[in-house]
Amino acid sequence: MSLIHIKGLSKHFKILNRREGLGGAFRDLFSGSYRTVEAVADISFDIEAGEIVGYIGPNGAGKSTTIKMMTGILKPTGGVIQVNGLAPYENRIRQAQIMGVVFGQRTQLWWDLPVIESFKILKEIYKVDQTTFDKHMGLFNELVGLNALYSQQVRTLSLGQRMLCDIAASFLHNPQVVFLDEPTIGLDISVKAKIRSLIKTLNSERNTTIILTTHDLGDVEALCQRIIIIDKGRILYDGDIKRVNALFGAYRTLKLQIDNFTEATLQTLKDKLTECFGAGHGITVAETEEFWTDVTIDQARTPLSDVLSFVMKNFQVIDVRIVEISMENVVRKVYDGALG
Amino acid sequence: MRSYLPVARATYMIGLVYRFGFLFAIVGNLVYLGVAYYLWKSIYRHSETLRGLTFNETFLYVGLGSAIFILLKTYADWIIHYEIREGAIAMYLTKPIDFQIYALFANLGSMIMNVTVLTIPTALIMTLIFKVKFAFGPGLFLFPISLLLAFLVSFSIDYFIGIMGFYTESVWGLSATKEIVVTVFSGALIPLQFFPEAIQKVLYWLPFQAIYHTPLMMMTKPDQGLNIFLPMILVQLAWAAILFVLARLFYNQAIKVLRIAGG
Numbered sequence: 001m002s003l004i005h006i007k008g009l010s011k012h013f014k015i016l017n018r019r020e021g022l023g024g025a026f027r028d029l030f031s032g033s034y035r036t037v038e039a040v041a042d043i044s045f046d047i048e049a050g051e052i053v054g055y056i057g058p059n060g061a062g063k064s065t066t067i068k069m070m071t072g073i074l075k076p077t078g079g080v081i082q083v084n085g086l087a088p089y090e091n092r093i094r095q096a097q098i099m100g101v102v103f104g105q106r107t108q109l110w111w112d113l114p115v116i117e118s119f120k121i122l123k124e125i126y127k128v129d130q131t132t133f134d135k136h137m138g139l140f141n142e143l144v145g146l147n148a149l150y151s152q153q154v155r156t157l158s159l160g161q162r163m164l165c166d167i168a169a170s171f172l173h174n175p176q177v178v179f180l181d182e183p184t185i186g187l188d189i190s191v192k193a194k195i196r197s198l199i200k201t202l203n204s205e206r207n208t209t210i211i212l213t214t215h216d217l218g219d220v221e222a223l224c225q226r227i228i229i230i231d232k233g234r235i236l237y238d239g240d241i242k243r244v245n246a247l248f249g250a251y252r253t254l255k256l257q258i259d260n261f262t263e264a265t266l267q268t269l270k271d272k273l274t275e276c277f278g279a280g281h282g283i284t285v286a287e288t289e290e291f292w293t294d295v296t297i298d299q300a301r302t303p304l305s306d307v308l309s310f311v312m313k314n315f316q317v318i319d320v321r322i323v324e325i326s327m328e329n330v331v332r333k334v335y336d337g338a339l340g
Numbered sequence: 341m342r343s344y345l346p347v348a349r350a351t352y353m354i355g356l357v358y359r360f361g362f363l364f365a366i367v368g369n370l371v372y373l374g375v376a377y378y379l380w381k382s383i384y385r386h387s388e389t390l391r392g393l394t395f396n397e398t399f400l401y402v403g404l405g406s407a408i409f410i411l412l413k414t415y416a417d418w419i420i421h422y423e424i425r426e427g428a429i430a431m432y433l434t435k436p437i438d439f440q441i442y443a444l445f446a447n448l449g450s451m452i453m454n455v456t457v458l459t460i461p462t463a464l465i466m467t468l469i470f471k472v473k474f475a476f477g478p479g480l481f482l483f484p485i486s487l488l489l490a491f492l493v494s495f496s497i498d499y500f501i502g503i504m505g506f507y508t509e510s511v512w513g514l515s516a517t518k519e520i521v522v523t524v525f526s527g528a529l530i531p532l533q534f535f536p537e538a539i540q541k542v543l544y545w546l547p548f549q550a551i552y553h554t555p556l557m558m559m560t561k562p563d564q565g566l567n568i569f570l571p572m573i574l575v576q577l578a579w580a581a582i583l584f585v586l587a588r589l590f591y592n593q594a595i596k597v598l599r600i601a602g603g
Binding site: 071112 | 344357430431438
């Protein structure tokens with residue numbers, strides 16, 4: 001029996017069609033036409049105890065809605081959903097006891113009080129006994145040095161410190177499954193690394209199942225063995241990360257700002273790249289924003305450094321940035337049948 | 341219940357964090373007491389008693405009313421509405437807690453905080469500066485119980501309005517209306533005895549008088565028998581229970597709608 005069992009899950013919302021302008025707003029007061037939005041259309045998957053699963057997709061794909069159904073906040077329109085053998089929305093209080101939740105944009109800590117007070121409150125809410133509490137607090141301190149933060153008011157914490165506390169707090173009652181919704185949003189690289197290692201250690205120490213939704217493919221790469229990609233309420237891919245890794249792991253985008261840029265420059269760039277690296281070089285060139293040219297490189301075929309030095313030598317480059325491939329591009333590539 | 345006690349403790353502590361607010365509140369009360377003192381003094385210029393109340397009794401009523409005003413104003417409507425709007429309610433829904441009990445204890449903490457830093461100093465100001473004389477009697481001992489019941493009634497009304505946030509984008513208008521209705525009809529500003537007979541009769545059948553009038557009368561005329569006080573407490577108890585259950589049913593219904601319609 002898997003820990004989370006989902007079959008044919010769907011969730012529809014009725015949304016009022018708002019009319020335009022002041023007159024329209026008045027008319028909406030009295031009557032309105034509704035349209036149905038399929039936030040989740042048809043999703044099935046099983047998650048075993050101890051897995052870390054990356055649940056990813058572009059904005060509006062239905063990630064949060066699925067998480068809300070798994071945590072019992074929303075009731076599904078159709079399909080089966082079971083966490084530890086029970087429907088979350090029917091057994092909310094019992095199910096809440098075995099779950100931990102972190103919403104990256106919110107905090108479960110008490111804003112005005114020192115950090116330790118929130119932990120004390122959670123201890124009572126989840127009925128954690130003193131021995132377990134002490135043991136866990138010791139572990140959290142060992143992992144990220146939380147002791148230093150305990151006497152600080154939550155509001156004075158930095159975003160990264162707050163997130164570390166929030167994640168630790170969600171593991172306090174030894175849950176079987178923890179949902180992490182965008183845990184690294186808005187954080188810098190070094191804090192991200194700290195958070196990833198915290199998640200990883202907690203997962204292996206307690207064999208806690210972790211469902212991670214994120215926009216940061218780096219998180220997924222660092223943490224997950226398995227990845228579920230969804231878009232428009234349906235699953236696009238569910239399986240080993242290694243295959244998807246090939247999609248975004250190998251790709252890098254070189255953003256260039258070229259002096260005296262014209263349409264012709266773009267064409268010259270394309271031609272020269274083909275000339276230098278030959279056909280099948282795995283490089284695509286496109287102008288994205290004003291003044292910026294995106295050169296996406298498949299590193300499996302052409303080394304990034306070669307392209308960079310080639311461009312620097314042959315063009316008047318003002319500015320350069322190297323970025324990882326975006327979530328939207330991964331999804332597009334999956335659509336294009338990149339995973340077969 | 342034990343798991344909710346730390347919540348009350350936490351809100352009590354938050355009160356201590358913002359300690360300067362109370363200084364201003366005490367100064368505000370002092371000004372209000374001054375105005376009320378001269379207003380009622382002039383009303384009582386030609387008579388010893390009005391509507392069965394002496395000047396001392398009326399001023400005690402009004403002054404103590406201002407001292408407990410902040411306790412019985414729970415702000416639960418604003419807080420809950422805000423949490424619904426911002427989606428913070430999701431945090432509570434993923435925890436093994438009963439939201440109503442949780443909110444109750446959260447408010448209880450700040451109420452007890454207010455007793456220590458506001459009600460007691462204001463009562464001291466009344467005796468020391470305005471020379472109000474407190475009478476003695478069984479009402480004195482029933483006052484804390486009555487105050488707690490008044491708090492429950494007030495909380496349930498505010499909680500109910502807060503839950504409206506599930507259905508409407510703003511509860512500002514509702515809250516403002518409720519504020520005025522409660523302040524006037526509960527006898528927070530003027531003892532209910534000063535209302536016309538006919539209106540008084542109606543007001544005694546409404547829950548609002550259970551919030552201010554009942555506990556304040558216990559302090560104003562404490563030397564009465566239990567045959568007077570007991571029915572007063574029972575009426576409060578009945579209102580507290582009815583409103584608490586009504587608010588609970590309303591919440592359950594709202595949550596059901598949320599679960600289906602989403603948020």
